[in-house]
């Protein structure tokens with residue numbers, strides 16, 4: 001473990017502790033159910049990417065709610081997914097949505113989901129719906145965080161955020177009172193309680209469309225499988241976020257092997273990445 005300044009550099013050893021390995025006594029519900037409200041008519045593919053990543057990370061079940069086209073694509077790719085309303089342990093919302101074109105019905109559905117107070121991951125097109133003080137982790141890139149801060153009266157360009165990502169992640173967590181995962185070549189995670197974690201060692205081949213949607217799915221699955229801890233402790237949410245980012249980076253390295261990758265390749269590399277992280281012991 002390295003701590004540079006106030007930043008804790010996240011390691012595989014620490015990430016390992018946040019993989020919920022199922023026990024003989026588990027069933028799908030005891031492992032945790034992730035509710036996903038993602039995708040839109042404009043971006044149906046983002047729903048597929050997030051669902052694939054969540055399933056490949058390991059979760060008891062995914063319940064998906066979204067527009068018909070996205071739902072059809074999700075089910076065509078992953079028949080394991082259950083559609084419609086139902087009980088969940090955590091939510092992932094916003095990937096593949098645009099706050100500017102989001103329907104009133106979708107806005108109401110996401111607001112109701114977040115109002116349940118369950119631990120939630122909020123991405124892209126639902127960042128405007130975040131309420132401080134809840135067990136929420138947001139996953140913006142620089143443009144998204146710049147726009148979100150502006151809603152709270154703080155003006156900073158995406159370029160300014162990129163020049164000092166750690167400082168801005170900390171400031172955003174304090175202002176918004178949620179855990180912030182600020183994406184970049186180095187990803188910075190800050191909790192309102194003051195935890196600061198950095199994840200590096202990825203590959204620039206990750207700079208391709210849809211990899212952020214994959215990260216959302218990974219984090220959603222990790223939160224759903226640790227719902228109780230995430231509910232009660234913003235620092236647990238920060239450690240889960242760091243673990244998701246580390247898995248994302250390692251899956252990208254595995255999928256890339258030095259060459260180009262597509263977002264779905266990263267999701268598909270997750271099971272082998274997780275097995276390697278756990279030490280490759282079957283049944284561990």
Ligand SMILES: NC(=O)C1=CN([C@@H]2O[C@H](COP(=O)(O)OP(=O)(O)OC[C@H]3O[C@@H](n4cnc5c(N)ncnc54)[C@H](OP(=O)(O)O)[C@@H]3O)[C@@H](O)[C@H]2O)[C@@H](O)CC1
Pocket residue numbers: 042043044045046047094095096097098124125143144209210211212213
């Ligand atoms: N497969 C899927 O379903 C995918 C779905 N996705 C989903 O898409 C949603 C929006 O996410 P995002 O990151 O694209 O949004 P955002 O920060 O508003 O960026 C817009 C900015 O980019 C700029 N810009 C555009 N084109 C440019 C160009 N050629 N060269 C240079 N600049 C260019 C544009 O600038 P402008 O054209 O206005 O000058 C504007 O500033 C989100 O829900 C995400 O989940 C993605 O994950 C991808 C895969």
Ligand SMILES: Nc1ncnc2c1ncn2[C@@H]1O[C@H](COP(=O)(O)OP(=O)(O)O)[C@@H](O)[C@H]1O
Pocket residue numbers: 141183184185186187202203204205206207208209210211212213214215248
């Ligand atoms: N140059 C880079 N090096 C390493 N990782 C990167 C780089 N650029 C982007 N990433 C990672 O790729 C992902 C891109 O996410 P995002 O910007 O939301 O894309 P999208 O909206 O297309 O899914 C993030 O996890 C980010 O940390």
